[in-house]
Amino acid sequence: MKLSGVELRWVEMPLKSPFRTSFGTQTTRSLLLLRAVTSDGEGWGECVAMADPVYSSEYLEGCADVLRRFLVPALTGPIDGVSVAGRVARFRGHRMAKGALEMAVLDAELRARGVSFGRELGATRDRVPCGVSVGIMNSIPELLDAVTGYVEEGYVRIKLKIEPGWDVEAVQSVRERFPDVLLQVDANTAYTLADARHLARLDPFDLLLIEQPLDEEDVLAHASLAQVVKTPICLDESITSARSAADAIKLGACQIVNIKPGRVGGYLEARRIHDVCAAHGIAVWCGGMLETGIGRAANVALAALPGCTLPGDTSASDRYYAMDITEPFVLDDGHLTVPTGPGLGVTPLPDALESVTVKTEWIPV
Numbered sequence: 001m002k003l004s005g006v007e008l009r010w011v012e013m014p015l016k017s018p019f020r021t022s023f024g025t026q027t028t029r030s031l032l033l034l035r036a037v038t039s040d041g042e043g044w045g046e047c048v049a050m051a052d053p054v055y056s057s058e059y060l061e062g063c064a065d066v067l068r069r070f071l072v073p074a075l076t077g078p079i080d081g082v083s084v085a086g087r088v089a090r091f092r093g094h095r096m097a098k099g100a101l102e103m104a105v106l107d108a109e110l111r112a113r114g115v116s117f118g119r120e121l122g123a124t125r126d127r128v129p130c131g132v133s134v135g136i137m138n139s140i141p142e143l144l145d146a147v148t149g150y151v152e153e154g155y156v157r158i159k160l161k162i163e164p165g166w167d168v169e170a171v172q173s174v175r176e177r178f179p180d181v182l183l184q185v186d187a188n189t190a191y192t193l194a195d196a197r198h199l200a201r202l203d204p205f206d207l208l209l210i211e212q213p214l215d216e217e218d219v220l221a222h223a224s225l226a227q228v229v230k231t232p233i234c235l236d237e238s239i240t241s242a243r244s245a246a247d248a249i250k251l252g253a254c255q256i257v258n259i260k261p262g263r264v265g266g267y268l269e270a271r272r273i274h275d276v277c278a279a280h281g282i283a284v285w286c287g288g289m290l291e292t293g294i295g296r297a298a299n300v301a302l303a304a305l306p307g308c309t310l311p312g313d314t315s316a317s318d319r320y321y322a323m324d325i326t327e328p329f330v331l332d333d334g335h336l337t338v339p340t341g342p343g344l345g346v347t348p349l350p351d352a353l354e355s356v357t358v359k360t361e362w363i364p365v
């Protein structure tokens, strides 16, 4: 298969309601979509980098630049999904940009072969249980209203964003209202080891995990935290590759891993992380980055792997968007169905896609 070029598409997806985390509040999801044009057909990729480098060091315009100047031009000659990573390895970092490019090439290849993402990745289920991520709210009553809505919609797991000043009281209020719901928290690196005893105050609430309480580079500190906090530690930002997952596990820094394909450089590295964790008896789940139906389709396929034993942040399209750019993913009894069509199994709806596109750029190989 040969790549003719990649179309970058700047997309602005308005959120149904503001989404507040410890690193800021989003009202619109700005993202890059990639359309790979190859000799065997087209493929789609979604770059999950945010507009600003506040979740990780990558940001939207930086991804566009590295794709334009370095990553796409490196894919001359014969190419397929598994060979993309090696062809761009000489360029350091930029995992979200690389992941989106690999995803688009892999999608084109799999569509041509008539193979679904799920089958290629090793999915063993045809539907997956879905969790939902709940942002930091202005008040406890507002939080309880939001959680009540999601529980009534059928989500099987609730994740609460926390930060200093919005943690124990919020968790206690939700746990008291919903004594049996699967419940976890995500701090997005908002705490330090000095907060260990404070975080241990979350132990009585039977949480599944505390996600990324400390700085992404504080892997060893998470091992120290695990000596004080009984609730299992889950890493997100710290896990950037199968190698970093193996190191974190060896250090005792995590008992659970949130796999985000964009953060780790793509779905093939995501599968390698899944396999490393499975080999060590570490549970994994598929994280989310407010993806459109394009990235959501691939995430649902990943969430169907056997080691994904915890519900992921694979919510329905309407958790964030009044209108998705693909046929919407709709929750059915707390589950989403894994697409079975070739490649991602979904394609953008032209009118919907045009309505959220702010700019396109063609990058020839």
Ligand SMILES: O=C(O)CCC(=O)N[C@@H](C(=O)O)c1ccccc1
Binding pocket: 021, 050, 055, 132, 133, 186, 188, 236, 287, 288, 289, 290, 291, 313, 314, 315
């Ligand atoms: O359901 C989703 O897609 C979002 C899940 C979620 O909370 N993602 C958070 C995170 O920190 O994990 C995030 C969202 C957007 C950007 C970066 C991070």
